[in-house]
Amino acid sequence: MLTSIEHLLNWGRASSLWPLTFGLACCAIEMMGAFAGRFDLDRIGVIPRATPRQADLIIVAGRATIKIAPIVRRLWEQMPEPKYVISMGSCATCGGPFYYDNYSILKGIDAVIPVDVYVPGCPPRPEALYEGVLKLQEKIMKEPFLRRRARLVASA
């Protein structure tokens, strides 16, 4: 019973992922390309929202500087639970080409927010972002959040 309710809720969560429109650098252009006509992420329920209060996914697209890092953190904190993070591109994942000899770029966005899916590439093609979103949907479908809560209630 719990499992099937959970499956239904997970299905609902996975098929209406609303990302925050937050582009940092070059990857944001490919993200826009993924939202536009040819790739059309709307087809799998990914509709960009302009405010973190309505979003449940943040796609960190591009290099994050040390100056922007606290703002990314605050945006993530402003999003309601459940919330997910896709790190798009090498820069957001590990610093990318800005890893060496650089004083201003954060070496990976996972230093400030927890990341669910990493999409490699410089920049990743829109297809790669698509794959990342599908992987995130797979992950959400497997999430045992109700069973986990039931176990917590039982043990308390």
Added chain:
Amino acid sequence: MALRTEELILNMGPQHPSTHGVLRMVVTLDGENIMDVQPDIGYLHSSVEKMMEYRTYIQNISLADRGMDYLAALANEMALLRAVETLGGIETPLRAQWLRTMFLEFQRIASHLVWLGTWGIDIGATTVFLWCFREREQVIDLFEQSTGGRLHYVYFRPGGVYEDIPEGWLQKALAFCDDFEQRLVEYHQLLTGNPIFEVRTKGIGVLPREVAINLGASGPVARASGIAFDVRKAFPYMKYAEVEFDIPVREEGDCFARYMVRMEEMRQSVRIIRQCAEKLPPGEIRAKVPITLRLPKGEVYTRTESPRGDLGIYLVSQGGETPYRVKIRAPAFSNLFALSEIMRGWKVADMIAILGSIDIVLADVDR
């Protein structure tokens, strides 16, 4: 008795769907009127100029793609290579020069299309975004077939280009040109006569000619204010001296003029591409240049016309494999600082239309 009003300081950005990246603006408002705008930049500062000092010239090309204006990667490569080739005295084969000219114009179209699409969203026309990205994907496909990249190409190398265009590419490029001219007419039908669009852009955000000159504005922003200056005409590089094209100039200096200038530039780009395809000679595409390129001791300042304006590179070499200092004169940086002049006195609802119309790319501003 006059109504007592108080000034309100509003923080716009860094996360705002219409700031085209991570720009923060501190706006002083008196009711609906904008009293002052202070742009706060540096949220995308990636220390490219410093990093370039530790990399060889060929490695720097890939850094110029990413670290500078990422909407026009080829224009950055051209800017860097114009400095490198001028200082090193490297001759480029004819075919490579024509290819470069053609690719630069395709890049201009792709960059202006992103600008038009995102600006369309800003002022509430989502259709434009979808249409522009449809055409942009076609340009990107052409790039992908010849350079292998969608956004960052590393296609221009010292002394030429990396690879020749594949068979049948020119026909595809010309077919795109024919198609694109009709699409431009469609964009005009969608926007130019649209009363909502005209009310939101005509007479809004006027940049006077003198202010534009004093603040060092360049590119379409300056040309919309009546300054007929284009580096492609004034200091021709590659084959721009041998192709025929006009510089669109408008006198009004408002958002609508900037829009019309860019639309006309895209049409002129198509014209240049056609001439390049016609005159493209057979032959070598790359001069013999050693991989570990060493430039002679000296310094050089060169300028090129990127889609955003006058992109200058000041390069100092001490004779080693890496540059001693690279200074980038970014067009978006100068244009951004015209912003506080343009915006003063307008309503808060016009802010987005004005900001979008000057077409900034934050990577170009912050570097």
